Amino acid sequence: MRGLFTLAMATVVSLITPSLAAPIVVNPGGTGSLQISELNTVNGTSFPINAVKADNPLRISVVNNFGGTSMHAWVTGQDTNGVVVMLSTDGTWYYPNPLGSTTPIIINATVAHPLGGLGETTEFTLPDFLISGRIWIADGELTFFTVSSADGNPQLVEPSAANPRDPSANINWGFVELTNTSEGGIYANISFVDFVGLVMGMTLTLNSGEVQKVQGLGAGAIADICNGLKAQSAIDGAEWGHMCVMSEDGTTPLRVMAPNLYLSNNPTAMYDYYTDYTEQVWAKYTNEDLTIQTQVGAGNVTCRVSSTELTCDGDNRGYPKPTTADIWGCNSGPFAILEGDNDIHSAIVPRLCAAFTRTTLLVDGGDVQPSLSSDSYYQQSPTNHYSRLVHEYETDGRGYAFSYDDVNPSSENEAGVVAGANPQVLQLTVGGFSSS
Numbered sequence: 001m002r003g004l005f006t007l008a009m010a011t012v013v014s015l016i017t018p019s020l021a022a023p024i025v026v027n028p029g030g031t032g033s034l035q036i037s038e039l040n041t042v043n044g045t046s047f048p049i050n051a052v053k054a055d056n057p058l059r060i061s062v063v064n065n066f067g068g069t070s071m072h073a074w075v076t077g078q079d080t081n082g083v084v085v086m087l088s089t090d091g092t093w094y095y096p097n098p099l100g101s102t103t104p105i106i107i108n109a110t111v112a113h114p115l116g117g118l119g120e121t122t123e124f125t126l127p128d129f130l131i132s133g134r135i136w137i138a139d140g141e142l143t144f145f146t147v148s149s150a151d152g153n154p155q156l157v158e159p160s161a162a163n164p165r166d167p168s169a170n171i172n173w174g175f176v177e178l179t180n181t182s183e184g185g186i187y188a189n190i191s192f193v194d195f196v197g198l199v200m201g202m203t204l205t206l207n208s209g210e211v212q213k214v215q216g217l218g219a220g221a222i223a224d225i226c227n228g229l230k231a232q233s234a235i236d237g238a239e240w241g242h243m244c245v246m247s248e249d250g251t252t253p254l255r256v257m258a259p260n261l262y263l264s265n266n267p268t269a270m271y272d273y274y275t276d277y278t279e280q281v282w283a284k285y286t287n288e289d290l291t292i293q294t295q296v297g298a299g300n301v302t303c304r305v306s307s308t309e310l311t312c313d314g315d316n317r318g319y320p321k322p323t324t325a326d327i328w329g330c331n332s333g334p335f336a337i338l339e340g341d342n343d344i345h346s347a348i349v350p351r352l353c354a355a356f357t358r359t360t361l362l363v364d365g366g367d368v369q370p371s372l373s374s375d376s377y378y379q380q381s382p383t384n385h386y387s388r389l390v391h392e393y394e395t396d397g398r399g400y401a402f403s404y405d406d407v408n409p410s411s412e413n414e415a416g417v418v419a420g421a422n423p424q425v426l427q428l429t430v431g432g433f434s435s436s
């Protein structure tokens with residue numbers, strides 16, 4: 001009997017594995033293949049007005065620990081007037097202008113900054129404040145487009161990790177996000193919320209001399225995460241392996257999509273992945289309290305499931321059961337924060353979504369959120385195996401793997417942020433931190 005059972009299981013696994021673990025292979029197209037979404041656009045709020053020259057421009061330095069054959073950097077974002085900008089190689093802002101075209105047109109300006117080879121450091125300077133900025137690094141040349149948006153303002157269309165037909169899909173690229181304003185100073189993060197691509201770490205040096213570092217993923221992390229996802233498909237029969245994106249010739253893993261990004265193109269995928277778990281959570285907290293530590297003025301808030309919703313003391317509304325997609329994205333269904341939601345609601349959403357994402361609601365001590373340390377995250381099934389693997393391969397365990405990764409007990413920090421007033425230099429280390 002046992003032999004037969006093993007054989008049957010092996011057959012099932014081999015039936016599931018090839019299809020569910022098959023990665024996506026890119027097939028870049030032209031302008032007509034662009035997908036335009038919130039994740040790969042910067043929308044200008046006006047046309048160029050005179051830019052303010054900052055007294056203390058921000059130095060960016062890029063260390064190439066990756067090698068590569070044709071490394072380049074780009075800077076994109078909005079200036080202080082909300083106008084779309086890119087950094088030109090002469091050190092000034094370039095303002096993309098589609099001249100009213102409602103079809104995206106390729107940006108041909110000299111905005112690709114060549115980087116030195118393996119072991120070399122290249123510097124450039126941002127001339128002014130930058131909002132919603134990204135520094136892109138690629139081995140090759142990315143294609144950026146500009147298009148006239150509905151309100152007539154220039155819009156920037158960037159490479160998309162979600163689109164295997166994107167014109168830049170076959171290039172190995174990644175970015176860090178940053179905002180630098182006069183009021184707030186600099187805030188930069190490595191985010192793996194939507195995908196992981198070319199790996200990068202960051203070091204911020206402030207004028208005060210303070211140095212902050214986020215090391216990011218290690219050199220071979222993309223292949224390791226892809227292999228981990230394929231192995232997970234073999235274990236639970238879910239589509240994790242599909243989230244790995246391979247080069248056009250099928251040989252090299254280029255990037256890994258987070259499940260929320262994967263679902264944006266495959267809305268019905270993994271629909272019931274969390275259904276049983278959510279039922280169990282609802283059953284448990286029908287009979288006992290779930291305590292949310294808001295970690296702000298509201299202190300501890302007590303929640304209970306009554307009829308179909310989880311309701312919390314002092315909260316302006318309850319929480320229906322989340323779907324898998326709600327849990328992956330943390331911004332839909334019960335996790336959408338709406339105008340008029342009170343502070344308690346806004347504090348509970350991130351903490352509740354983090355608890356589902358990390359699958360800590362049924363473990364011992366999970367009735368107080370957040371309270372458990374990171375070694376209890378992702379230990380039960382189902383869970384966000386993408387987040388689990390991203391954290392596993394982060395050199396220092398830091399870097400957002402989902403949008404509320406900054407929900408932590410007070411003593412811990414899983415976020416990959418550097419921030420401070422009066423920045424002096426932001427250094428990116430491409431290809432993983434070396435031990436030196």
Ligand SMILES: *[C@@H]1O[C@H](CO)[C@@H](O)[C@H](O)[C@H]1NC(C)=O
Pocket residue numbers: 036037038039041042043149150155
């Ligand atoms: C920019 O506008 C487009 C519509 O033209 C929209 O699809 C996209 O989500 C907007 N991007 C952002 C970042 O809001």
Ligand SMILES: *[C@@H]1O[C@H](CO)[C@@H](O)[C@H](O)[C@H]1NC(C)=O
Pocket residue numbers: 097098105106107108146
């Ligand atoms: C780039 O060059 C092409 C061909 O000369 C031109 O049609 C297009 O408008 C240019 N793009 C921009 C943004 O100016």
Ligand SMILES: *[C@@H]1O[C@H](CO)[C@@H](O)[C@H](O)[C@H]1NC(C)=O
Pocket residue numbers: 054055056057058126127128129130180181182183184185186420421422423
């Ligand atoms: C970044 O912000 C600081 C203020 O905190 C300012 O001194 C500096 O000039 C800014 N840098 C850029 C490039 O905007």
Ligand SMILES: *[C@@H]1O[C@H](CO)[C@@H](O)[C@H](O)[C@H]1NC(C)=O
Pocket residue numbers: 132133177178179187188189191193400402403
């Ligand atoms: C990362 O920083 C950018 C730019 O400041 C910000 O828009 C984005 O929300 C941040 N991401 C996370 C996950 O905090």
Ligand SMILES: *[C@@H]1O[C@H](CO)[C@@H](O)[C@H](O)[C@H]1NC(C)=O
Pocket residue numbers: 291293299300368
């Ligand atoms: C909230 O509850 C936890 C666990 O019972 C406790 O450790 C913590 O001190 C409480 N916080 C506040 C502000 O009461």
